[in-house]
Amino acid sequence: MLIKTSILLVTHSIASMSTKAASTLPQYSIQHNIQRIISQPTQHKQWPFTQQDLRRADETSDQHWYSQPRFVTHIDDQCIQALSNVYFQVFQDNDSVLDLCSSWISHFPVNQPTLSNVVGLGMNEQELARNPILDSFVVKDLNLEPKLPFEDNSFDKITNAVSVDYLSKPQEIFVEMHRVLKPGGLAIMAWSNRMFPTKVVDMWLKVSEEERVKIVQSYFLLCGAPFVDVVGYQMVTLGTDPLYVVVGRKRTQQEEKEFIIPKVEDDKSSL
Numbered sequence: 001m002l003i004k005t006s007i008l009l010v011t012h013s014i015a016s017m018s019t020k021a022a023s024t025l026p027q028y029s030i031q032h033n034i035q036r037i038i039s040q041p042t043q044h045k046q047w048p049f050t051q052q053d054l055r056r057a058d059e060t061s062d063q064h065w066y067s068q069p070r071f072v073t074h075i076d077d078q079c080i081q082a083l084s085n086v087y088f089q090v091f092q093d094n095d096s097v098l099d100l101c102s103s104w105i106s107h108f109p110v111n112q113p114t115l116s117n118v119v120g121l122g123m124n125e126q127e128l129a130r131n132p133i134l135d136s137f138v139v140k141d142l143n144l145e146p147k148l149p150f151e152d153n154s155f156d157k158i159t160n161a162v163s164v165d166y167l168s169k170p171q172e173i174f175v176e177m178h179r180v181l182k183p184g185g186l187a188i189m190a191w192s193n194r195m196f197p198t199k200v201v202d203m204w205l206k207v208s209e210e211e212r213v214k215i216v217q218s219y220f221l222l223c224g225a226p227f228v229d230v231v232g233y234q235m236v237t238l239g240t241d242p243l244y245v246v247v248g249r250k251r252t253q254q255e256e257k258e259f260i261i262p263k264v265e266d267d268k269s270s271l
């Protein structure tokens with residue numbers, strides 16, 4: 001079980017569930033059970049994170065850390081339910097899905113659309129082998145080599161549950177995620193407020209929960225790959241653990257044809 005941090009949770013009542021805001025969302029994306037939308041992701045135009053931001057207190061091998069399987073759930077049942085509900089809203093029939101930082105459980109909805117191919121990538125073979133949703137899996141340390149061992153344009157969706165904070169080379173990984181997504185594909189990063197504190201990147205421990213959403217939005221927007229429709233959400237959960245989600249989309253082929261590259265200016269502002 002992960003340790004819960006004492007960082008302030010910005011509370012909004014379930015009654016404030018934002019149907020008004022939800023109606024302004026991209027129509028492909030999450031529409032229901034949104035507690036609030038976290039917008040205005042970043043003032044930056046270039047990657048703002050330093051090596052120190054991305055260091056971990058424990059820089060020993062992740063392979064060693066994950067060598068023993070952990071058949072536990074890292075968030076409470078209500079948070080899992082809320083995450084399944086997010087996936088239910090974005091998955092479509094015949095989607096091929098890459099579950100990054102996967103383990104024995106992926107939280108995919110029970111009554112899900114029929115997925116055509118689900119691939120897991122994680123650190124522990126025993127965990128991955130026990131995951132019933134996976135058609136296949138890869139054991140790989142992405143902090144050692146931030147490359148995804150898949151062809152370009154392979155997946156309709158990429159999921160990452162309660163693990164984005166463990167990625168110490170997020171810029172490379174987000175570029176790779178964009179590469180392996182099919183045109184129009186979505187990447188869905190989700191997390192709560194629990195963690196192995198010695199294994200998360202340093203800046204994650206120093207900011208509020210809302211600022212973590214902005215960090216992940218910045219991963220999408222400033223990694224160098226042209227993700228669009230990057231939206232941050234706090235979802236309604238009926239238990240103790242909050243659920244934050246950031247979704248980014250790869251442009252369709254049509255959008256790619258129409259796209260004009262904007263001029264990038266010097267970024268002198270601070271985080």
Ligand SMILES: C[S@@+](CC[C@H](N)C(=O)[O-])C[C@H]1O[C@@H](n2cnc3c(N)ncnc32)[C@H](O)[C@@H]1O
Pocket residue numbers: 062066073074100101102103104105106107121122123124140141142143144160161162163166
């Ligand atoms: C808190 S667990 C979450 C597992 C699963 N996604 C879930 O929701 O229960 C963190 C996961 O991140 C993955 N992970 C951590 N460091 C990693 C790395 N360097 N490369 C690849 N995966 C990593 C591990 O496989 C581990 O299962």
